Amino acid sequence: MYKLTEEGRKYLEDGLPEIKLMLFLKKPAPLEQAKKTIKNFGIALMWAKKLGWVKIEKGMLVPLERPKTSKTQEALKNFSEGKANENEINLLLERKLIEKEGAVLKKAKALKGKTISTLTPELIKTGLWREVKLKPYNIEAKGKTIYPGKRHPYARFLWAVRRKLIDMGFKEMTGPLIELEFWNFDALFQAQNHPSRDWTQTYTLKHPKKGTLPDKRLVDRVRKAHENGWTTGSTGWGYKWDAEKAKQLMPRAHTTACSARKLAEGVETPGKYFSLSRCYRPDVIDATHGVEFNQMEGIVIDESLGFKEMLGLLKMFAIEIAGAEKVRFYPDYYPFTEPSVQLSAKHPELGWVEFAGAGIFREELTRPLGVEIPVIAWGFGIDRLAMYKLGIRDIRYLFSQDLEWLRKQPLFMW
Amino acid sequence: MPTIEVSYQDICSLIGQTIPKKEFQEKAVLFAKGEIDEWEGDSLKIDIKDTNRPDLWSAEGIAREIQGRYGNPGLPEYSVKKSDLKVIVDKKMKNIRPCTVCAVVKNLKITEHVLSQIIQLQEKVSISFGRNRKEVAIGIYDLCKIKPPVKFTAFKPDQLKFTPLDFKEELTLKEILEKHPKGKEYGFLLSGLSEYPIFIDSANEVLSMPPIINSEYTGKVTKETRNVFIECSGFNLKFLLPALNTIVCALADRGGEIFSADIIYPDKKLTTPDLKPKTFSVNANTTNKLSGLNLQPEQICTLLEQARYKTKTKGNKIDVIYPAYRQDIMHERDVIEDVIISYGFNNIEPVVPRLPTTGGQEKIEEFSYLTEEIMTGLGFQQTMSYTLTNKESLFRKMNLPEKSIVEIENPISSNWSVFRNSLLPSLLEFLSKNKHREYPQRIFETGDIVITDETKETKTKNIRNLACAVTHPATGYEEISSCLDAFFLALGKTYELKETAHPSFIQGRAAEIIVNRKSVGIIGEIHPKVLNNWELENPVAAWEINLESILSLF
Numbered sequence: 009m010y011k012l013t014e015e016g017r018k019y020l021e022d023g024l025p026e027i028k029l030m031l032f033l034k035k036p037a038p039l040e041q042a043k044k045t046i047k048n049f050g051i052a053l054m055w056a057k058k059l060g061w062v063k064i065e066k067g068m069l070v071p072l073e074r075p076k077t078s079k080t081q082e083a084l085k086n087f088s089e090g091k092a093n094e095n096e097i098n099l100l101l102e103r104k105l106i107e108k109e110g111a112v113l114k115k116a117k118a119l120k121g122k123t124i125s126t127l128t129p130e131l132i133k134t135g136l137w138r139e140v141k142l143k144p145y146n147i148e149a150k151g152k153t154i155y156p157g158k159r160h161p162y163a164r165f166l167w168a169v170r171r172k173l174i175d176m177g178f179k180e181m182t183g184p185l186i187e188l189e190f191w192n193f194d195a196l197f198q199a200q201n202h203p204s205r206d207w208t209q210t211y212t213l214k215h216p217k218k219g220t221l222p223d224k225r226l227v228d229r230v231r232k233a234h235e236n237g238w239t240t241g242s243t244g245w246g247y248k249w250d251a252e253k254a255k256q257l258m259p260r261a262h263t264t265a266c267s268a269r270k271l272a273e274g275v276e277t278p279g280k281y282f283s284l285s286r287c288y289r290p291d292v293i294d295a296t297h298g299v300e301f302n303q304m305e306g307i308v309i310d311e312s313l314g315f316k317e318m319l320g321l322l323k324m325f326a327i328e329i330a331g332a333e334k335v336r337f338y339p340d341y342y343p344f345t346e347p348s349v350q351l352s353a354k355h356p357e358l359g360w361v362e363f364a365g366a367g368i369f370r371e372e373l374t375r376p377l378g379v380e381i382p383v384i385a386w387g388f389g390i391d392r393l394a395m396y397k398l399g400i401r402d403i404r405y406l407f408s409q410d411l412e413w414l415r416k417q418p419l420f421m422w
Numbered sequence: 423m424p425t426i427e428v429s430y431q432d433i434c435s436l437i438g439q440t441i442p443k444k445e446f447q448e449k450a451v452l453f454a455k456g457e458i459d460e461w462e463g464d465s466l467k468i469d470i471k472d473t474n475r476p477d478l479w480s481a482e483g484i485a486r487e488i489q490g491r492y493g494n495p496g497l498p499e500y501s502v503k504k505s506d507l508k509v510i511v512d513k514k515m516k517n518i519r520p521c522t523v524c525a526v527v528k529n530l531k532i533t534e535h536v537l538s539q540i541i542q543l544q545e546k547v548s549i550s551f552g553r554n555r556k557e558v559a560i561g562i563y564d565l566c567k568i569k570p571p572v573k574f575t576a577f578k579p580d581q582l583k584f585t586p587l588d589f590k591e592e593l594t595l596k597e598i599l600e601k602h603p604k605g606k607e608y609g610f611l612l613s614g615l616s617e618y619p620i621f622i623d624s625a626n627e628v629l630s631m632p633p634i635i636n637s638e639y640t641g642k643v644t645k646e647t648r649n650v651f652i653e654c655s656g657f658n659l660k661f662l663l664p665a666l667n668t669i670v671c672a673l674a675d676r677g678g679e680i681f682s683a684d685i686i687y688p689d690k691k692l693t694t695p696d697l698k699p700k701t702f703s704v705n706a707n708t709t710n711k712l713s714g715l716n717l718q719p720e721q722i723c724t725l726l727e728q729a730r731y732k733t734k735t736k737g738n739k740i741d742v743i744y745p746a747y748r749q750d751i752m753h754e755r756d757v758i759e760d761v762i763i764s765y766g767f768n769n770i771e772p773v774v775p776r777l778p779t780t781g782g783q784e785k786i787e788e789f790s791y792l793t794e795e796i797m798t799g800l801g802f803q804q805t806m807s808y809t810l811t812n813k814e815s816l817f818r819k820m821n822l823p824e825k826s827i828v829e830i831e832n833p834i835s836s837n838w839s840v841f842r843n844s845l846l847p848s849l850l851e852f853l854s855k856n857k858h859r860e861y862p863q864r865i866f867e868t869g870d871i872v873i874t875d876e877t878k879e880t881k882t883k884n885i886r887n888l889a890c891a892v893t894h895p896a897t898g899y900e901e902i903s904s905c906l907d908a909f910f911l912a913l914g915k916t917y918e919l920k921e922t923a924h925p926s927f928i929q930g931r932a933a934e935i936i937v938n939r940k941s942v943g944i945i946g947e948i949h950p951k952v953l954n955n956w957e958l959e960n961p962v963a964a965w966e967i968n969l970e971s972i973l974s975l976f
Contacts, residue, residue, distance in 0.1 A: 155803065155860065156798075156801055157797065157798035157799060157800060157801040157802045157803060157804075157864070158798060158803050158804065159794065159798055159804045160803075160804040160805060160806045162806055163794070163804055163806055167791065170783060170787070173781065174781035174782060174783055175781060176781065177777070177778075177779040177780060177781045178779070178781050179779070179780070179781055179782045179783075180782065180783040180784045180787065182784055184878075184880050184882065184883070184884055185809065185841070185870060185872055185882075185884045186828060186841070186872060186880050186881075186882040186884070187880060188879065188880060201658070211830050211831070211832060211833070212830070212831045212832055213828065213829065213830060213831055214829040214830060214831040215826070215827075215828065215829045215874075216828070216874055216881040216882065218881075219878075219879050219880045219881050220879050220881075221879075222879065237752070237753070240753065241753060241754060242752045242753040243752045243753070244752065245752075246660065247660075257880055257881065257882070259830065259841075276779070278777035278778065278779055279779060280777060280779040280781075286809060286870070288810070290832060290833070290834045291834070292834065293834065293835075298808075299808045299810055299834075299838050300808050300809060300810060308775065308777070310775065310777055312775065313775060314711060314712050314713060314714040315712060315713045315714055315715075315762055315770065316713075316714035316770055316771065316772060316773040317714070317773050317774075317775040319767070319770060319772035319773070320772035320773040320774035320775060321774065321775060322772070323772045323774065324774050335772075336448075336768060337767035337768055337770075338452055338455075338457050338471070338767065339452055339455040339471060339472075339759075339763050339767060340455070340471045341423075341455065341471045341472040341473055341474060341475075343473075343474070346753070346755040346756055346759055347712075347755070347758070347759035347762055347763075348471075348759075349767060350457075350471065368712070368755075370753065370755060371753065371755065372752075372753065382712075406806075407806055407807060407808060409805070409807065409851070409852050409855045409856070410855070410856070411803065411852070411855075411856035411859045411863060411865075412856075412859055414803055414804075414805065415803065415859075
């Protein structure tokens with residue numbers, strides 16, 4: 009079986025272009041004028057010449073015959089009426105005005121008047137869609153679940169927190185995951201032989217064991233602060249400081265090490281910094297202690313800062329990040345800050361929760377690092393907040409290895 | 423942070439007045455840097471935030487601090503009467519457990535409750551402040567059963583026998599370490615010693631083997647005990663003296679009378695305890711600058727008196743005298759904090775600092791985020807895993823020879839004992855745990871790896887990497903290499919692939935990823951041997967690149 013091609017259908021309706029050209033050429037006419045007037049002029053001219061109907065003379069198109077129709081036109085007409093003979097079919101096939109009907113179209117034709125579910129390209133192209141009925145679906149049924157690319161819920165949360173801090177004017181500071189005890193402890197004025205060093209249980213390294221200490225003058229100031237308070241007005245811890253101990257390497261136990269590095273490297277005044285990254289402590293792993301955890305903390309530096317500003321900073325965090333309504337402050341202790349404060353915030357759903365801590369860095373810490381003005385250090389229980397915001401009860405899910413959970417867990421937005 | 427169990431009634435009676443519960447919780451307990459953790463009937467659990475103030479870790483200490491703000495301000499007075507009790511320290515102790523400080527407390531009225539408080543304080547001080555008995559071990563004995571002088575000496579593990587607390591039969595020192603629960607728990611503190619420390623009296627009655635256990639006979643304090651002998655032993659007087667002061671002051675608050683003991687060292691004599699108050703001074707201007715409170719020197723003095731200081735002003739200079747049980751005051755700040763605590767943190771209006779700063783993050787974080795966007799666009803699920811792992815996963819399972827990596831000495835578990843030097847094992851481990859989940863599975867992670875690097879201050883370096891893996895029955899090299907191509911197309915960077923042999927990948931299906939003539943990563947189809955090691959049943963193709971190298975192209 010054959011069917012009209014797109015071109016064939018058009019010529020059947022409008023007439024062949026060469027016939028149209030000849031109808032236009034009542035007398036010789038300029039080539040340019042014919043070109044402008046006749047659609048598909050190239051095709052028209054080619055066939056008119058081939059059939060010996062025209063010639064070109066000095067830019068003029070001269071008619072040699074006056075045909076009203078042609079074999080092809082007749083064949084097209086006969087085909088459309090289903091009366092075309094074999095010669096006519098071949099003629100039309102040659103000129104690609106008809107083509108063999110495809111299987112799909114046959115099928116589509118077979119669908120005429122029927123109710124179908126799939127709208128095919130053939131139905132669209134042939135216009136046969138007009139003659140079928142598209143079956144209505146159970147449109148209220150939900151689609152099949154698919155699992156496209158997706159962010160990790162906790163990573164998405166950390167990113168949102170990071171964005172928030174940047175919006176609040178904090179600049180990021182970093183440091184290595186493997187840290188010198190010097191930066192993790194000594195530069196933070198935690199005495200080598202004092203229980204305050206056990207403030208947190210920490211990991212030690214088997215390999216490599218020791219690193220190298222930074223600038224000698226800096227190390228010397230830290231040593232003096234420990235031994236006798238140096239020029240800070242402190243008595244110091246009163247013991248002999250050991251450089252070898254400070255060289256020991258450890259996975260960092262808190263990102264406060266980053267703050268110490270930042271202060272020593274030089275800070276902007278006023279300055280606001282944050283760090284948000286991995287820390288390591290040998291806790292027994294359970295629903296509230298993971299193998300690793302993220303800490304979010306930072307420092308704020310300015311001559312104008314004091315205790316009231318520290319409370320203000322924490323309150324701002326409680327409202328902006330934790331979504332708290334009310335805050336309450338408790339005296340607190342960190343070996344490297346004095347005074348120190350803990351923030352509890354009243355959350356609309358959780359009630360009173362410990363959210364953050366802060367303190368003003370001790371002068372025994374800041375002055376040896378080269379900073380003479382107040383530095384507020386703050387830290388935020390980010391994993392706890394993440395658990396709440398992501399609606400999970402077991403901290404180990406923050407690093408979930410369950411693909412099903414990751415695929416189904418919604419993504420966080422403030 | 424120590425959690426102290428106390429009785430509400432007991433605390434109120436020590437304070438000398440009943441403070442309503444709500445007020446106690448929201449105001450009073452804050453003066454002792456405490457927070458109520460649990461409150462059941464009369465029983466209270468209080469978290470004491472300050473790990474550097476053992477004097478606060480008892481009902482007596484908490485009450486003392488609160489009392490100052492409830493009608494009884496000023497320096498608490500403790501007098502020490504002289505006793506003739508002597509403790510002789512053997513010269514061989516120098517290399518064993520060199521120091522001890524001792525005291526006697528008489529005329530105690532010990533109830534069941536008081537006894538539990540004494541034991542609690544002794545425990546908290548020796549564990550939290552005494553670094554788990556290493557720096558400070560404390561013994562309390564029934565004085566009536568001791569015949570002075572007491573000798574602090576050492577015996578060989580088989581040389582001496584005594585009946586340890588809560589046991590019925592005599593054991594040798596060695597047996598105590600093997601059989602007694604405290605021996606098993608603390609025996610490591612004596613490891614490497616050929617002789618063990620012993621307190622023994624003139625009748626050869628053993629008092630204790632510190633820091634392990636007291637004897638059943640002398641070292642058992644009961645409700646009937648009236649007079650006690652107390653010793654603290656360790657290595658450094660700096661820790662021992664405040665520990666002893668903490669204990670005797672608590673007992674004195676219970677009505678006990680404190681007597682001294684003479685400690686005769688081979689080269690010196692010490693008389694302990696020394697409860698003579700200590701001195702310091704603060705400046706009113708500094709106090710006001712730090713607190714923002716704008717107080718007159720007299721007001722500061724009132725607040726300090728409430729915090730149990732004695733004060734004297736000379737213009738802006740305030741001289742303070744503070745109790746001997748405090749060992750935490752090193753700097754003016756330590757005193758100023760007490761002014762603010764007396765004032766009440768919640769009586770201060772917070773001021774939000776308005777500082778003109780601009781925010782920003784590290785370039786590598788920005789870049790990581792960009793690559794994560796590309797990877798999710800390519801249909802990959804992001805994963806996050808620990809940077810800690812084990813050698814088994816990094817090397818044997820990946821069919822790789824062991825190499826130098828960063829290793830932890832005291833891991834909690836061998837599962838997390840080294841830092842990963844590649845992300846691919848993390849991804850394969852993830853896939854191995856999700857074999858029963860729907861396929862195809864496409865995952866990626868951006869994360870840090872840690873490698874050794876001699877040139878660095880820390881002899882190590884962390885590097886941000888990106889790795890991805892795909893697994894399903896029909897996957898292979900073509901699929902993952904298309905992802906790599908799309909990745910670089912999105913970054914607008916060019917790369918080349920150079921065939922390589924890598925034991926984790928199939929021979930002839932692994933390539934180094936070259937950017938700017940430098941190798942920045944690896945791509946390939948995972949070797950079936952590696953798949954077997956991880957018990958994976960479908961083909962896996964993967965790549966891993968160093969994001970920092972690529973970032974350096976921008």
